[in-house]
Amino acid sequence: MDEADPRELQSLQYYLNEYGQQAExxxxxxxxxxxxxxxxxxxxxxxxxxxxxQGGTVLLPLGGGVSVQVQVPDPDSVLVAIGAGVTVGRTNAEAVSFLEDRARELEASEKKLSETIERIRGQMNEIAARLDAAYRSQVPGR
Known part of the structure; x- marks a missing residue:
């Protein structure tokens, strides 16, 4: 690489910063x-x-490390927040199934997001290598 164009170096640095912010x-x-x-x-x-x-008694965390023992009269009947401020009654088994589905969806989203982050980091590495090469070409004796 001959003399590096300062505008190209500035552009590469800009892209490197933008990709860094996206990755963050x-x-x-x-x-x-x-x-x-x-x-x-x-x-x-x-x-x-x-x-x-046992006896339907469970610990209910209140926050700050404080809990109380409470009796749950019907442990098979729970309320599930399904989004947009909507809460519906479900059986315990239905709530577990709902949460398992949600956990699988979140895991799939995590995987896609991780792949995107890896692609961005790969692009950042390429840009950093180009910048390094351009700066090295400007130093006399290299």
Whole structure:
């Protein structure tokens, strides 16, 4: 590579920065999806153990490390938020099935997002290599 065009270097640096910002935003989205998936799995575990609770008594976390013991009169009847502020009554088994479906969907979304992040990082590596080569060509004696 002969003398590098300063405009090309500036353009490459701009693209590198933009891709970096995109990768950061997508990584945060990936973390949120993972947290939602883990919450779904924890809810499944809680629902499955609800029916096995002795005397229908369970611990209800209130926050700040505080819990209370409560009696669940009908552990087979639960409320499920299905989105857009809508909550519906379901059986325990239906709620577990709903959450398992949600966890699978979140996992698929995570996979697609991870692939996109990897593509962006690959493009970033290519741009960084081009920038490095362009800067090296400008240093005398190399």
């Amino acid at each position: 935003v997508l990584s945060r989205q990936l973390e949120m999806l993972e947290q939602q998936r883990l919450e779904s799995l924890a809810s499944i575990e809680s629902l499955q153990s609800l029916g096995a609770a």
